[in-house]
Amino acid sequence: MLINILMLASQNQSIYLGLTEEKINDKGYGWVITQHILTVERLPIFGENIRVYTKAKSYNRYFCYRDFWIEDGNGTIITRMHSVFVLMDHKKRKIARLLPELVEPYGGEYTNKIERLANPLTESNAQYVSEKTYRVRFMDIDSNQHVNNVHYFDWMIDGLTEDFLLTHDLTEMNIKYKKEIHYGETVDSETSISENKLVTYHKISAENEESCYASCTWKSR
The missing domain is CATH 3.10.129.10 (Hotdog Thioesterase)
Known part of the structure; x- marks a missing residue:
């Protein structure tokens, strides 16, 4: 929201x-x-x-x-x-x-300059949390005929447990979009978490191609 x-x-x-x-x-x-x-x-x-x-x-x-x-x-x-x-x-x-x-x-x-923004964080030994599958609905589509960017947040946050979401607050999110997703495609949302349990890593794929990835930093309540 x-x-x-x-x-x-x-x-x-x-x-x-x-x-x-x-x-x-x-x-x-x-x-x-x-x-x-x-x-x-x-x-x-x-x-x-x-x-x-x-x-x-x-x-x-x-x-x-x-x-x-x-x-x-x-x-x-x-x-x-x-x-x-x-x-x-x-x-x-x-x-x-x-x-x-x-x-x-x-x-x-x-400006002639291109901003060099940091990519989302990654961690090779992050712990697996979940993988969920969704089907893109008509109501997920925007005027460009691909998935509205906001729905990626829903898929990512949905990969976290209720207990985690009730006990942590988001402090930062870095999300990078690589490939658009269209109506009717099948989406996989993968979630993992850092060793200190305060950074989560998210990857969205559609039809076996990576579409988007993100990192979220949290603080305990």
């Missing part, structure tokens, strides 16, 4: 600027996320008033970088997220060079 709320902020900005999903799709393109890095000081609580912010930070020829954050009623930042977007050519199913009319209205700074 947290990711849904953050992504809604960027969608609202796009609508305000007249760059709706329908307009982008009519041009034969769609926005695709390649990575999220989320840090959580604490989650919002029921009944709390919060403010959700987003800002287009910068872009180059192929990548857009966007920041998100949530402030509580005192103006304290309780959650941050940094995301990488690319423009997908629907016909070619390949990343397209960014079109000025689709990025300049957001006010991000143009």
Whole structure:
């Protein structure tokens, strides 16, 4: 839900600027996320008033970088997220060079640099937790005709036990998307955990090809 709320902020900005999903799709393109890095000081609580912010930070020829954050009623930042977007050519199913009319209205700074973001953590001797299988439903699909990025979080967190989730809070998640998943495909979600039990590792595969992987860092309650 947290990711849904953050992504809604960027969608609202796009609508305000007249760059709706329908307009982008009519041009034969769609926005695709390649990575999220989320840090959580604490989650919002029921009944709390919060403010959700987003800002287009910068872009180059192929990548857009966007920041998100949530402030509580005192103006304290309780959650941050940094995301990488690319423009997908629907016909070619390949990343397209960014079109000025689709990025300049957001006010991000143009740069020749490509951000070198850290990959999700890995650990060779991590302990196996679970592997679950899902079938992609129609309601899992977004306007680009592939699985909405938010559903990957559901599949990953679902691999953890109830006891773990009731006794730990998420502090950081790094998730990297490699290959899109489509309607009707079978998805495997693998979960393992570090020796200190505070980092979990997740891999999503579809039709035996790795689609996404992530690491989550937790703290005990």
